[in-house]
Amino acid sequence: MKPALADRLAALSGWKRFAVALLTGALTILAFPPLSIIPALWVAFPVLLWMLDGCRTWKAAFFTGWAFGAGYFITGLYWMANAFYVDADAFGAFAIPAVGSLSIAMGLFIAIVCALTHAIPPAHVDEMSYDRASIAARRVLLFAAIWTLVEWVRSWIFTGLPWNPISLVWAETHSPVGIAVLQVTALIGTYGLSFLTVLLFGAFALLGYRPSLTKARMRALAPLALMIVIAAGGALRLSLAHDTLVPGVKFRLVQANFSQADRSRPSLWVTMLEDHVRMSTENRPADVTHVVWGEAAIAFFLNIDEPARRVAAMAAPSNGMLITGADRGLRNADGTQTVYNSLYVLKPDASIAAVYDKTHLVPFGEYTPLRGLVPFDELTGMTGGFATGQGLATLSVPGLPPFSPLICYEVIFSGAVTAGGTPRPRFLLNLTNDAWFGMSLGPHQHFAQARMRAVEEGLPLVRTANTGISAVVDGYGRVKSELPLGARGVLDAPLPEPVSTATPFSLLGNLISILLATCGGAWALFFRRGDTPLRLWRSLAQRGTRTH
Helix, strand or coil: CCCHHHHHHCCCCCHHHHHHCCCCCCCHHHHHCCCHHHHHHHHHHHHHHHHHHHHHHHHHHHHHHHHHHHHHHHHHHHHHHHHCCCCCCHHHHHHHHHCCCHHHHHHHHHHHHHHCCCCCCCCCCCCHHHHHHHHHHHHHHHHHHHHHHHHHHHHHHCCCCCCCCCHHHCCCCCCCHHHHHHHHHHHHHHHHHHHHHHHHHHHHHCCCCCCCCHHHHHHHHHHHHHHHHHHHHHHHHHHHHCCCCEEEEEEECCCCCCCHHHHHHHHHHHHHHHHEEEEHCCCCCCCCEECCCCCCCCCCCCCCHHHHHHHHHHHCCCCCCCEEEEEEEEEECCCEEEEEEEEEECCCCCEEEEEECCCCCCCCCCCCCCCCHHEEEECCCCCCCCCCCCCCCEEEECCHHHHEEEHHHHHHHCCCCCCCCCCCCCCEEEEEEEEHCCCCHHHHHHHHHHHHHHHHHCCCCCECCCCCCCCEEECCCCCCEEEECCEEEEEEEEEECCCCCCCCCHHHHCCHHHHHHHHHHHHHHHHHCCCCHHHHHHHHHHHHHHHC
């Protein structure tokens, strides 16, 4: 009898195993926005799990996972290379080595997932059908649990790079199924949804085993049934959603769409400032109260350069304010200069109502770790890098509800987009400059992650990007108005009210998702045929007693 597909993939070795794992990992990019071909994961995860069945040691599982992870991140992070070509003479030679090295290093996270999954050794082909199906199901559950915990660790270790968590596949802008599924993140967050997503697609690996097909089908379809229930619950939540607006607040978001190459030319800085002012004031409705520009929209130190600040303030409505990104420079006693990537709130009289300094800086873009070992300066061209702000904040300014300012990729950190305490922000304000990454997948993925923060926190999101995507999103993650990537224009939009006072996630953060994954992993490791939760608890308690 010809071996099943699962057995043939498990038997791969050498370069064939490496190539299949690498290509399968690369395939996952099809599931992420803006492509959003989610069924690609019904190929990627089963193939990886089948190959792991052929690993007789944790080292073999580690290297199989590493190859998969390298493919996963090479296609997921390729767009970063665009930033190196903005100044190709200075940085172009580093583009492929830097992005390739980062992708290979990030692949280690998935290598760890696969190695730890080997804590439940794979069943042999000739084992009894029930035992093989049972062991395979436990391995899928353990794999999903470890994947989730490693994704969470990836969000904070070495300052964190939580790009493309697997749950992001549900954040396609115009998908009714995706937005319905996303509603569960208000309870369990991004990583809780990642656990369910890996479980959903990984469980289909059970259909690759010929023995005990009926039991395998039941186990494979159980996560699908759960996801259908979650989607139905999300659809019900959306059907009951309100569309109330904050009275007396209307934004004009300005997306001037200058390329990063042009933004780096000092000869154009005055022109760009004047252009922003013109776009802010032309044909502006009388009810616009606040104008918002993107991150580093103008290249002047607004705290020092009063003439530039007065020109910028001309964009502010007479009854409102201008919110813009710009650097902030401070002269130190020793003659050196400290520079922050900042958000300013300017009154019509050019006085500064509030300032926020970016806290979570981009490694190698805004500061250089291990500077003595790295052969180039920051990509932003800021000698010595930016200084770190004092932490997340809630800004309260006249005419606006309290808001949480977030600059660039500060918005991608689940559970870390509000300062906590009181007052609780009533919306998230994200200024970003995705011009570095051109017309690639990166800006789409960035926007999708910003939308997930809105659902988690139950707070509307106002987002201005210099080249797009600028948008207003409500606390359910629904895009209310949008300027697409690469467009030039303005967006006049009101501010939605928050979903509620607070979501469960906003109160507990990632605690629920960590507990969910930990309990799932413990169940996979210790559950045996015939066990019940009570019997399992007694067994664990007896083990603990014996160890003491």
